[in-house]
Amino acid sequence: MSYPLNKGQDKTFLITYNESRGKQVVMATKAIVILLVGFTLASVPLTEAQQPGKFHRIGYLSSGSASSTSQNNEAFRQGLRELGYIEGENIFIEYRYGDHQRRKKGLVELAADLVRLQVDVIVAVDSASTRAARKATSTIPIVMRTFGDPVERGLISNVGRPGGNITGLYSITEELTRKHLQLLKEVDSRLTRVGVLWNPNFRASLRYFKQAEFAATSLDLQLQSLEVQVSEDLERAFRTAIRKDAQAIITLWTPLISLERKRIVALAIKSRLPAIYDDREFVDAGGLMSYGANLEDLYRRAATYVDKILRGAKPAELPAGPPTKFELIINLNTAKQIGLTIPSNVLARADKVIK
Numbered sequence: 001m002s003y004p005l006n007k008g009q010d011k012t013f014l015i016t017y018n019e020s021r022g023k024q025v026v027m028a029t030k031a032i033v034i035l036l037v038g039f040t041l042a043s044v045p046l047t048e049a050q051q052p053g054k055f056h057r058i059g060y061l062s063s064g065s066a067s068s069t070s071q072n073n074e075a076f077r078q079g080l081r082e083l084g085y086i087e088g089e090n091i092f093i094e095y096r097y098g099d100h101q102r103r104k105k106g107l108v109e110l111a112a113d114l115v116r117l118q119v120d121v122i123v124a125v126d127s128a129s130t131r132a133a134r135k136a137t138s139t140i141p142i143v144m145r146t147f148g149d150p151v152e153r154g155l156i157s158n159v160g161r162p163g164g165n166i167t168g169l170y171s172i173t174e175e176l177t178r179k180h181l182q183l184l185k186e187v188d189s190r191l192t193r194v195g196v197l198w199n200p201n202f203r204a205s206l207r208y209f210k211q212a213e214f215a216a217t218s219l220d221l222q223l224q225s226l227e228v229q230v231s232e233d234l235e236r237a238f239r240t241a242i243r244k245d246a247q248a249i250i251t252l253w254t255p256l257i258s259l260e261r262k263r264i265v266a267l268a269i270k271s272r273l274p275a276i277y278d279d280r281e282f283v284d285a286g287g288l289m290s291y292g293a294n295l296e297d298l299y300r301r302a303a304t305y306v307d308k309i310l311r312g313a314k315p316a317e318l319p320a321g322p323p324t325k326f327e328l329i330i331n332l333n334t335a336k337q338i339g340l341t342i343p344s345n346v347l348a349r350a351d352k353v354i355k
Contacts (some may be wrong), residue, residue: 056091056310059114059122060138061129063098063107063259066146068281069125073295076123079303094119098128109316111136121309124168126254130155134166141315143305144168145298147253147278148204150320160319167315168305170292171278172322174208177250178215179291180276183328184248185219186346187274187289195224195246195273197237197264199254208252231260238267249275252284261285272338283329283354288338293323294351 034314060076062069073095077087085091095119096110111132114122121141124130130144134155142165150170156162185191196212198205209225216223224246226237239251249268251257257264258279265287268275277283278292301321308318331354335342347353 005350010256038045054090056085056121057117057119058091058093058306059111059117059119059133060093060095060113060125061107061111061122061133062096062125063128064126065097068284069097071133072125074302075299076125079300080306082300083303083307085303085307098212102135107132108135115140121306123306125299125302126258127153128259130166130168138165140165141309142166142168143302143309143315144170145302146318147171147258148174152204152207156320162320163316165315167318167320169298169301169321169323171253171298174204174211176278176292177208177212177252178218180250180278181212181215181219181221183266183289183291183346184250184274184276185221187340187342188247191221191247193222193224193244193246193248195226195237195241195244195249196252197228197249197257198252199229199256200225200227201229202254205252205254212250212252228254228256231256231263232262234263236265238271241273242271246273249273250319251277253278255324261287269334269337274340277297278330280327283331286331286334288331288334288340290329291329294325294327297325298323330354 002247012082060073060294066073072171080091087093094114096114098110103203107128111122111129114133115137119140121135121143121208121300123143123145124133125145127146127148130142130146133142144150144166147152149172150156151159156164156166181194184194188213194216196209198209200209224241224244226241228234228237251264261277261279261282262285265275265282268288269286276289276290276291277287278290280290280292280295283290305318309315327351329352330342330347332342332348333354
């Protein structure tokens, strides 16, 4: 027989009177309730563990176009995936492209758009984009992928401890100059005169040119200065190269030379001059050869900087990194166009041969 509980008794107990034995048996209803509650609470962490973590928004700024940089963009996304970041699940990437047409003013506007969206970090994949992002914000972390010395170019204060809100990766262009001249000499052992496309008003170019002069002396080569300060100088530079009997061309990186890569490649082919570049994108545009940093590796490594920043690291304290992998790319279609035969020992060392 069951009796109602008296006022003030624990309502989670049910008291039953056993008349035959004269005992009260307390049924452990409360224990059952506790077990049920415990089971419910135990299921909470499991449910929470299945929920996605914090959602991050990444800004991605490029002076190029989506199509021209698609291979490198995918390398960046692959690097993110390897670190556990999946688009649409725990990150969203806001892509902004200058399409090589908007110049610096347009890039600054695109960078400002990313700032308005309050992205967690901006990945600036070339020098022009890095400068644009720096103009747009001094607080949002920026991961750069730039050419030349970032300290000399005023992007960071120190390679080991960048300071400010910018860190990332850079290419050591001047250290590649000797290798470029060596490769041209290997391609044509009779080579004696090489034209150099450069801009003496570009701060880093003087150092690059001196490096080229030093390397040329040891290789018994004469350099011909072909100054290019504006786009209109390009055709005149190639006419000068032909008039002065240049036998090949190298380029010393400047923003203009990078921007005008397709035109430079076309003029080199038209002039039937072998040319070597420090960026694979020139070969992708039809250039003969490139030797420089492996761009896909740099883009994958950029993802590691993003990961560290999203985990709380400060860009000011993250050392900027040089390239660690280099690649030689040769375009045999272009070699055929200009009537050049690439020696087999050079082809054997190429990381990629375009046929």
